[in-house]
Amino acid sequence: MIEASLAELADALAAKKVTSVELTERYLARIDRHQGALNAFVTVDRERSLAQARAADARLARGERTPLLGIPIAHKDIFCARGWLTTCASKMLANFVAPYDAHVIEQFGAAGAVILGKTNMDEFAMGSSTENSHFGPARNPWDPARVPGGSSGGSAAAVAARLAPCATGTDTGGSIRQPAGFCGISGIKPTYGLVSRYGLIAYASSLDQGGAFARGAADLALLLNAMAGFDARDSTSLERPKEDYARDLARPLAGMRIGLPREYFGAGMDADVRAAVEGALAVLRTLGATAVEVGLPNSALSVPAYYVIAPAEASSNLARFDGVRYGYRAPEYGDLADMYRKTRAQGFGTEVKRRILVGTYVLSHGYYDAYYLQAQRVRRLIAQDFVAAFGECDLLIGPTSPTVAFPVGAQVSDPVQMYLNDIYTVGPNLAGLPALSIPCGFGAGGLPVGLQVVGPYFSEARMLNLAHQFQLATDWHRRAPPGFAAQ
């Protein structure tokens, strides 16, 4: 059961081979057993989860059949869920109980999915390793001495370790794809605006996008079906007809043109990552796809542009955490300004402070034109590069990250090194494009390697088609980390 796909779980629930309560209990027991080693969750609330599972069982008993009814899902602790502690892994929100549901939580609730818990992450989604969490680092199930990636590292670790069949995440510059790659699972970041940001605690609003993790691409299609859709409460939510993201899963890949960005295959990628990605390309060729080299000439500017724009937006978004409206307030202070200062000094961690400082600097009078405006211009060029590349191919592939998962502690003292993890992932966010990561092999130390797929706007169904066909021909996504296999 622990290795079943979401469709298989739905069938088992419908056939009464298992109840939602039993399934939820099963996962809660696995969380209990492995939480100490992985620190994948911030909050588990057994009674709340089981109450939802009982409600799902009642709907199933009435004959209701929807794809996610009764299926447990873990949510990144950035999504507000009514009555649940919603911390964003920050001391600032360590005691914040959300009074309402995020759109994504509502959608999964309506679909009858059961909240299994809230997962660990980098504070306010700033990071690439889940080491910037107020609650301590999450660990990679393939090697607990290594990071699971970030910022949605808890969700990725939970799915990889079979503590949850699926999970949500958010991706501002790679936070779904990079941890999916590091943990050997599948993860999708949809086109910007496809999934409402209502109730998703804001980091960098023009980049943030909710998405999902699962072991396989067919599961991702079902999750995206539940998450996507217009929401008037998010002004950047796109008003589009409902789509079935599973509609192209079975389509053969014959005739698909795959673009290989020259810049992604140049220097910078480790040899073990390259070997796995080239192996994946060989598989796609045997499935009938053709490959063409394309250029993304401005991609070297994507990390510098991202690390100006994202902190700029963060510095504005995080101004609301002032000790008055939300969460933590310093216990002792003098006047109002002193209260703000002490609250923010005590409530935010080092990386969040660094981003706020960089962000206010690049937005300040005198530096705005030199940094922020310049970064926006570069952003436009990067988006145009992708548009040009998609003139020559249907989808792009490349590595998700330049390396496999690194040891806990290895990069915390070198922020620039940490930022370079995002070299292949930030481009699609800057352009607003959909992108996913699927497992494509193992590198040094038996650690998973992720294959990134990037597509034109709204090409999620086609990207999932490629991913699913690849997964029919390979079994990387079925491998379980030693010590976490089904039992």
Ligand code: GLN
């Ligand atoms: N690692 C990137 C950052 O720290 C991306 C994070 C994310 O996508 N939320 O900003």
